Amino acid sequence: MSGAIRRLINLDEVGSTNTAALEAARSGDPGTLWVTAARQIAGRGRRGRAWISERGNLYASLLLIDSVPLDQVGNLPLVVSLGVRNGLACLLAQDSERVQVKWPNDVLIGGGKAVGILLESERLADGRQAIVVGCGVNVAHVPLDAPYKVTSLVREGATADLDVVFDKVAAGVEQALEIFDRGRGFMRLRQQWLEKAVGIGEACRINLPHETLFGKFEGLDDTGRLVLRTESGVKVISAGDLFFFEHCMNGNTQEAEPR
Numbered sequence: 001m002s003g004a005i006r007r008l009i010n011l012d013e014v015g016s017t018n019t020a021a022l023e024a025a026r027s028g029d030p031g032t033l034w035v036t037a038a039r040q041i042a043g044r045g046r047r048g049r050a051w052i053s054e055r056g057n058l059y060a061s062l063l064l065i066d067s068v069p070l071d072q073v074g075n076l077p078l079v080v081s082l083g084v085r086n087g088l089a090c091l092l093a094q095d096s097e098r099v100q101v102k103w104p105n106d107v108l109i110g111g112g113k114a115v116g117i118l119l120e121s122e123r124l125a126d127g128r129q130a131i132v133v134g135c136g137v138n139v140a141h142v143p144l145d146a147p148y149k150v151t152s153l154v155r156e157g158a159t160a161d162l163d164v165v166f167d168k169v170a171a172g173v174e175q176a177l178e179i180f181d182r183g184r185g186f187m188r189l190r191q192q193w194l195e196k197a198v199g200i201g202e203a204c205r206i207n208l209p210h211e212t213l214f215g216k217f218e219g220l221d222d223t224g225r226l227v228l229r230t231e232s233g234v235k236v237i238s239a240g241d242l243f244f245f246e247h248c249m250n251g252n253t254q255e256a257e258p259r
């Protein structure tokens with residue numbers, strides 16, 4: 001994507017930029033299209049949760065068409081979160097090491113969640129595969145009721161306006177996708193992701209749809225799945241909600257602040 005002119009639809013108010021991007025795909029858009037909005041009235045988060053989307057934060061979705069082989073789609077959360085992380089690190093140049101990734105696809109600043117990423121995909125009627133990468137960045141506001149630590153760019157001292165934040169985030173994601181190269185560059189990105197990740201080697205809890213696992217976050221396998229050492233052996237996990245604790249092993253939870 002480097003050197004190419006970025007295709008962008010800039011909306012004021014929308015239900016969800018992810019939905020708008022998918023609608024563009026259904027209408028025949030060729031992809032590599034960004035959709036942004038100043039406000040979402042039906043913003044979506046992971047696991048069916050709502051993403052409160054008032055004016056002042058960034059809501060941006062990238063539509064990709066047939067650009068990621070199906071067996072590589074599972075690696076996209078890591079690729080995209082690293083790209084967003086690298087983009088935001090440019091805005092916090094003095095403090096860029098405080099910008100980290102958290103499995104599977106959050107971006108934290110100083111341990112507080114500053115970004116949520118939601119990937120959605122659809123096989124279109126004409127057979128093309130659409131993937132939408134939706135990014136919500138806390139620029140001016142943080143959610144009031146989050147069950148984990150949250151932060152925003154303003155709180156962390158970044159002064160860039162929304163256009164600049166979008167430009168950095170988009171450039172970071174585009175660069176990561178270019179290195180990803182339909183999966184061929186994944187191992188390089190995986191290594192960079194590990195260098196920027198929170199919590200490797202720490203005790204954690206992972207909430208899955210039908211069970212909760214406790215153990216130690218050992219790292220990632222070659223396909224980007226989380227490797228968890230539990231008392232009953234090693235498990236690899238593709239998706240879930242990850243929380244860290246100061247001391248927690250197999251239910252023996254002395255919960256510190258989950259993050």
Ligand code: BTN
Nearest residue numbers: 016043044045046116117134136
């Ligand atoms: C999460 O739950 O952490 C993911 C939140 C993803 C929110 C973004 S905002 C832009 C895009 N449009 C949506 O409706 N959701 C994503």
